[in-house]
Amino acid sequence: MEFSRVALAAEDQAFQDDLRSFLGSIVTDEVIRHDRETGENFDEGVHLALGAQGYLTEYYNAEADGGFDALRMRIFELEIARSRAPWFHSGTTRMVAQALQQFASPELVAAVMPGVLAGHTRLCLGYTEPEGGSDVATCKTRAARDGAGWIINGSKMFTSNAQNAQYVFLITNTDADAPKHQSLTMFLVPMNSPGIEVQGIRTVDGDRTNITYYSEVRVDDKYRVGEVNGGWVVLRGALNAEHGTIDRDSQGLQKVSAMSEHVTLLAEAVDRIAGIVAEPDEDGDRLIDDESVKYRLGRSIARMEAALSTPDMFGRVANAQVMRDVTPDLMDILGSASALAVGTDGAADDGGAEFLFRLASPMGIYGGTLEVFRNMIAQHALGLGRPNYSPPR
């Protein structure tokens, strides 16, 4: 058990200092404003600048292939978060890139990875379907043999960052008659293929995601990842990484659970609010002198610190749940002006709590819904068995 500050060797200290100052120079107010307006969670300028400095190579590669060691990865993640760089989708590219290195042909890896490492090539996920929800194995997007290649028809939901991506990591059904886990095939489909349409969707937290449509999209077999009808294996490997259910190292240098970075945003808001409530207003009154304010703030802190401590799949649930539980109280404490969004005249906490309340709903849905994780906990931690569903009538 260890929670001490990490003593850095001179070269790691220099790495942290250089990274922090570099991020400070490229993540400008304009970058943050643009990100807020578009909800893209991606900034090509920032991305390419990090690529040009070599940071992306180290971020995307495994440690054995010259990537960051555990310490530098942790420093990198913390400094990225500190800088507020639009970054969320870079993790998606990383996850897909690592799946490619495990499952794709050497030729495909050689064709795609240099662009990924330089930053020019981004990868997005095509798993969920408009009618499929979180069960990625219920896949209606079809890929049919056509000579040496394939023809794909279907649609995908929540294809986030597709508008900035060069490839989509697309799960398709290649055998309508087989059981669902033996019917899937994965492709890395070039986004410039004729027949792909990207339709933007804004979510309640201001983010942008997409529906993508695939009409008679022709793909060469070289873009297939893994075996024909062996897509479930590829998907599972990548899903484990997304869910944060892979083994963690034992040195305390990884985040405790998936989406803990969102709760770090909550922690920052709570800290700011703890400062705000102690400031006297024009009449000299302070919010904290209201005992109900003090109680609600203290309870919110307690629940937030519990979520920040909750590990693995348990933490995935705790993180979204605490955001939903405490942001209404935090807004109430600040009064009517917490109804105002960032940048609005007189917005309490400059809209911080207001944004987190809106973030709380999507964060319990994307990356696997809370129900998926409750199923996992019930089945794998408590041994309650697979969920039983009534047969359709």
Add this chain to the structure above:
Amino acid sequence: MDRFELRRLDYDLSADHVDLQAAYRQFFKTHCPIETVWAAQDSGFDKSLWERFCATGATTMALSEASGGDGATLVDLTLLAEEVGRSIAPLPWIDHVCATRLLDRLGVLDGDGAVSGERIVGMDPRLGGSSGRRLIPSGAVADDVVLREGDDIVLVSSDAKPTKVDNIGRLPMAWIDPRAADKRVVLASGPEALASHQRALDEWRLLMASALVGLVDATMTIAAEFAKSRYTLGVPISTLQGISHPLANIAVVVAGGRNLARRAAWFLDNEPAERPELAPSAFVYMAEEASRAATMAVQVQGGLGVSAEAASSAYLVRARGWPLAGGDPGCTAKYVADLVVARESRSGKGE
């Protein structure tokens, strides 16, 4: 505070921790089955279990080596507290340990009796310095009780122990009026003494949080086992999401509350000025969640769960009553807010 500070987040137990945990889990499994809990529920105390427990070093370990103890860390003590809670053992161990550690810090730990647990020392775990008659959770069995009156830290004892009052936590609880005690000694006064006393209240909240983690873990496990073997329309009820998802939520509470208590303990052990809000936070969180979870564990077992002979009902009443001994948990929530507001106001001015 800097939420992006590079610190280790290592919750793993050491081999010694695992041994300690296993030893006490086995101790309670052997010596404190639910029948023992039931047998002691009128008095709230099992004397022979206490003596056996003390003989393992459970009280001495908590004290400094200079006072004849073994200098255990608070992290170590959270592991024991979790096992006390898991078995809902009728033992005033948390109160005794926090009280004797306070006496030790104040330099007034007198004689071997309190160190070994032969003399039981109780405490008033409520925040604040109100005077007058009060409910002491171990009052009916404690030989001495440490409490705060105004700016004084006081030790009171009586020739005859006060009468136990029945209570929902099945604690050996009694009313004590310091003004009417046969013996009343002011141990220390002033800001330093009060800070030392506050530390005892923080430790009590920390260990109570860990005990509630063990308690919730146990009643959740009992409910989960029940659900696996109970069938409706041909399927185990454990496979119904109306059952499994509430149980999964309890597993989230156990995992989070456990880790928060351990992190809080680590900071109190190693950097006590850095995160003082964590120990009371663990208490606020578990005090609220424990009775909610214990209620759900009863619900999962339906009519059998509410039976007075069901283990789940024994867990339910203690989940409610144990944290309540520390007063309104809302007062602790306000204390958490005070600590964080002080920190953030300070850091605002410093920058």
